[in-house]
Amino acid sequence: MIGETAKISIEKTTTSKIDSVDFNNIKFGKHFSDHMFVAHYANGQWDELQIVPYGNISVSPACAALHYGQAIFEGMKAYKNKQGEVLVFRPYENAKRINISAKRMCIPEIPEDLFMEALTRLLQLDKNWVPTQEGASLYIRPFIFASEPVLGVRPAEEYTFMIITSPVGSYYGEPVNVKIETEYSRAADGGVGFAKAAGNYGAALYPAKLGQLKGYHQLVWTDAIEHKYIEESGTMNVFFHINNKLITPSLERKTTLPGVTRDSIIHIAKHWNIPIEEKRVSVQEVIEAIQNGTLKDAFGSGTAATIAQIKKIHFNGIDYELPPIENRELSNKLGQYLDCVKRGTEPDIFNWVMKIV
Ligand SMILES: *Cc1c(COP(=O)(O)O)cnc(C)c1O
Numbered sequence: 344m345i346g347e348t349a350k351i352s353i354e355k356t357t358t359s360k361i362d363s364v365d366f367n368n369i370k371f372g373k374h375f376s377d378h379m380f381v382a383h384y385a386n387g388q389w390d391e392l393q394i395v396p397y398g399n400i401s402v403s404p405a406c407a408a409l410h411y412g413q414a415i416f417e418g419m420k421a422y423k424n425k426q427g428e429v430l431v432f433r434p435y436e437n438a439k440r441i442n443i444s445a446k447r448m449c450i451p452e453i454p455e456d457l458f459m460e461a462l463t464r465l466l467q468l469d470k471n472w473v474p475t476q477e478g479a480s481l482y483i484r485p486f487i488f489a490s491e492p493v494l495g496v497r498p499a500e501e502y503t504f505m506i507i508t509s510p511v512g513s514y515y516g517e518p519v520n521v522k523i524e525t526e527y528s529r530a531a532d533g534g535v536g537f538a539k540a541a542g543n544y545g546a547a548l549y550p551a552k553l554g555q556l557k558g559y560h561q562l563v564w565t566d567a568i569e570h571k572y573i574e575e576s577g578t579m580n581v582f583f584h585i586n587n588k589l590i591t592p593s594l595e596r597k598t599t600l601p602g603v604t605r606d607s608i609i610h611i612a613k614h615w616n617i618p619i620e621e622k623r624v625s626v627q628e629v630i631e632a633i634q635n636g637t638l639k640d641a642f643g644s645g646t647a648a649t650i651a652q653i654k655k656i657h658f659n660g661i662d663y664e665l666p667p668i669e670n671r672e673l674s675n676k677l678g679q680y681l682d683c684v685k686r687g688t689e690p691d692i693f694n695w696v697m698k699i700v
Contacts, residue, residue: 356396366474369512376472376508380461384451384502403492407499413489414541415444418646421481423473424687429699432685436603444538449498466699478513518654518668522559528567536598573624574598579643580605584673585632593621604644633663642674650678
């Protein structure tokens with residue numbers, strides 16, 4: 344079915360919106376580039392591959408995703424290098440991950456070559472939407488939802504796969520205050536924590552809002568059984584630098600999302616000969632390390648901010664102040680290095696960057 348590039352029909356916009364966007368002052372997730380990719384799944388295959396002008400879509404009120412939540416998504420970014428070429432960071436990882444999410448949610452997989460072809464064609468067409476401003480990038484949002492009109496609770500038989508893109512401004516990854524959550528859970532053993540399933544985010548909003556009302560930007564999620572082990576920070580993975588070793592929650596229990604940024608940091612740390620361990624990370628060992636001064640750094644990792652340093656951690660009624668941000672040698676260096684790789688100003692020794700040609 345795929346492999347023949349001609350399969351994607353392209354309808355170009357006649358009225359670009361690009362001049363209506365102030366690229367020096369972009370609101371996150373509010374502007375969308377001129378085109379979008381759409382494909383439909385029915386009768387056991389992905390078909391009707393098209394790129395059309397960005398716009399509203401029509402779904403039945405019985406659209407299965409609206410009722411039973413068969414919906415998954417991805418997130419990645421494109422950048423422009425000094426030559427004005429478009430670079431995408433590790434898109435094959437997102438292509439793989441969307442299929443891991445798909446399998447868990449009984450959604451048909453997207454052939455990797457279809458995913459890559461759709462992404463490439465869309466970025467070729469909307470390359471002017473990739474910002475050149477410092478720190479800015481084009482956020483890419485692939486997603487799949489059950490679009491069959493059916494009220495029966497069963498895997499739907501029709502799906503829609505789309506890619507939309509959105510220019511985003513420089514996100515300086517402001518340091519965050521976090522609260523270790525010991526009441527609510529994001530993911531349970533046997534659940535869907537490892538999948539980028541839409542429902543995970545809806546379910547996290549309420550506890551996150553309670554935390555924000557108390558002044559914490561994000562929650563640090565703990566295991567659903569004892570609330571003793573750390574899993575993630577908000578919608579980011581999390582790392583702690585303790586006793587010269589970098590530690591991060593392992594993916595073994597499938598309650599932590601396998602972040603591409605997380606994986607990149609692990610590769611870089613190994614390359615830099617920084618001891619790194621993926622393991623169960625207890626709240627207690629982190630609090631003890633803060634108390635005895637062996638915790639040097641703590642940060643979240645994800646596509647949106649790359650790295651978000653943690654300034655303050657709340658646990659059990661106490662706010663723990665972490666080392667000053669300017670002393671965070673490791674996270675500062677990692678953030679800078681990753682950013683340079685993504686923008687093509689640092690050699691791509693890991694072969695992570697895909698150039699759109
Ligand atoms: C997307 C996401 C991450 C980060 O993944 P990246 O691939 O690094 O962007 C971490 N945790 C959750 C819950 C996520 O949804």
